Amino acid sequence: MTWLVTGGAGYIGAHVVRAFEAKGIGTVVVDDLSSGRRAFVPAGVPFVQASILDGPALEAAIAEHGVTGVVHLAGFKYAGVSVQRPLHTYQQNVTGMATLLAAMEHGGVEQIVFSSSAAVFGTPDVDLVTEDTPKHPESPYGESKLIGEWLLADQARATGLKHTSLRYFNVVGSGSTEVFDASPHNLFPLVFDALLEGRTPRINGDDYATPDGTCVRDYIHVADLAAAHVVAAERLAAGEPVEAAYNLGSGDGVSVGQIMRTVADVTGIAFEPEIGPRRIGDPARIVATGERAARDLDWRMRHSLEQMVESAWQARNAAS
Numbered sequence: 001m002t003w004l005v006t007g008g009a010g011y012i013g014a015h016v017v018r019a020f021e022a023k024g025i026g027t028v029v030v031d032d033l034s035s036g037r038r039a040f041v042p043a044g045v046p047f048v049q050a051s052i053l054d055g056p057a058l059e060a061a062i063a064e065h066g067v068t069g070v071v072h073l074a075g076f077k078y079a080g081v082s083v084q085r086p087l088h089t090y091q092q093n094v095t096g097m098a099t100l101l102a103a104m105e106h107g108g109v110e111q112i113v114f115s116s117s118a119a120v121f122g123t124p125d126v127d128l129v130t131e132d133t134p135k136h137p138e139s140p141y142g143e144s145k146l147i148g149e150w151l152l153a154d155q156a157r158a159t160g161l162k163h164t165s166l167r168y169f170n171v172v173g174s175g176s177t178e179v180f181d182a183s184p185h186n187l188f189p190l191v192f193d194a195l196l197e198g199r200t201p202r203i204n205g206d207d208y209a210t211p212d213g214t215c216v217r218d219y220i221h222v223a224d225l226a227a228a229h230v231v232a233a234e235r236l237a238a239g240e241p242v243e244a245a246y247n248l249g250s251g252d253g254v255s256v257g258q259i260m261r262t263v264a265d266v267t268g269i270a271f272e273p274e275i276g277p278r279r280i281g282d283p284a285r286i287v288a289t290g291e292r293a294a295r296d297l298d299w300r301m302r303h304s305l306e307q308m309v310e311s312a313w314q315a316r317n318a319a320s
């Protein structure tokens with residue numbers, strides 16, 4: 001049993017690979033290194049440098065490594081940038097998914113776990129998002145993730161494909177000092193980069209209708225997230241029932257202001273964040289319940305906020 005991990009050289013994918021390997025489940029990584037790093041892939045895990053748009057390369061990897069299932073993380077994930085680059089986003093995330101599904105069908109691979117996103121919900125008008133909350137994506141990125149979910153459902157109806165989509169909320173932390181979030185658009189790397197370069201971290205807006213005026217998000221630790229992928233894969237492989245989608249959220253909102261205070265505590269660097277204007281399109285609060293994933297995927301928050309910040313800071317420093 002070998003699982004193909006697309007995007008396995010990325011921040012989350014590299015954690016997923018480690019979680020599978022720790023359970024004794026073999027993996028092979030396909031990644032074009034557009035945002036990932038070869039060094040994030042553990043030694044001994046086969047690595048194929050190729051795009052998911054390259055059908056023949058995917059077919060060859062599936063055949064050569066005896067792939068029986070896929071965790072599909074590769075994609076273009078910058079929601080803000082996707083507004084300026086809709087064609088690129090659709091090509092990577094929608095054509096990429098279709099190309100992957102065709103290669104899976106060709107190779108007789110019948111199970112897939114897909115990285116979806118909280119972005120499928122847009123700005124939900126509820127305190128706690130559930131799987132049934134209406135989907136109103138507000139960017140090409142969010143749309144492409146929702147289309148990815150639809151593609152899986154359609155392919156399942158046509159071929160019997162077994163699938164589930166995991167909708168991540170705000171993924172942070174590190175489960176290994178070898179892997180860190182290098183995204184130029186995510187809060188943790190932005191704050192750490194500022195501190196390491198002697199700049200003051202910035203909060204975008206402190207006049208939201210939230211307890212401290214800053215945006216509230218749902219932060220989850222990447223190692224907890226990775227563990228849920230293994231359970232999802234094991235259930236698919238065992239033919240156990242899974243839902244078409246799970247929200248991987250904590251049920252608990254944390255404000256950007258709270259993150260800043262925790263960063264100051266953990267790093268020992270005292271700072272008062274600069275307050276900038278609101279960023280267009282930033283909702284005041286998005287928090288999800290992960291109850292359905294807790295029921296089926298042993299999904300739990302095994303890390304505190306301090307551990308999320310501390311592990312991310314350690315990994316970021318180990319890399320520099």
Ligand SMILES: NC(=O)c1ccc[n+]([C@@H]2O[C@H](COP(=O)([O-])OP(=O)(O)OC[C@H]3O[C@@H](n4cnc5c(N)ncnc54)[C@H](O)[C@@H]3O)[C@@H](O)[C@H]2O)c1
Nearest residue numbers: 007009010011012032033034035036051052074075077171
């Ligand atoms: N980080 C988050 O908070 C978050 C939240 C929701 C969903 N997601 C989704 O999780 C997945 C992984 O995100 P991440 O944070 O690890 O990002 P990342 O950029 O670190 O990882 C993405 C990986 O995919 C690879 N890749 C991109 N396009 C490819 C292509 N065409 N062919 C092959 N490889 C390709 C990149 O090189 C990279 O290694 C993405 O699909 C993203 O949309 C992430």
